[in-house]
Amino acid sequence: MELSRQRRFVTPAPEETIEDLAARALPDQPLQAAVxxxxxxxxxxxxxxxxxxxMLGSDVIFVEPPLAHG
Structure with a gap:
């Protein structure tokens, strides 16, 4: 059985803000667009x-849109 591709995600680092996480996870995008x-x-x-x-350290934070399944 072949596994399907899953959405990319990260977990927040301690004391990480949404801006910090966005800069880390989506460095090629303008910061506000990434946030x-x-x-x-x-x-x-x-x-x-x-x-x-x-954000809690146990959170799953998706860093891409939902995947289309077809």
Whole structure:
């Protein structure tokens, strides 16, 4: 059985901000664009968590959009 490709993700480093994570995970993108993309791909952290944007070391933070399965 062949394994399917999975979405790329990272876990936050201690004390890492979303800006730090975006710069590390998406270095080829402008910082604000990278932050906005990561926020949109991780609503479980940036829209639903209280306080919004609190990242934990155990979080899975997706650094690419959902993959199309066909």
């Amino acid at each position: 906005d993309s990561i926020k949109s791909w991780n609503l479980h952290v940036f829209a639903m968590r209280r306080p919004p944007g609190l």
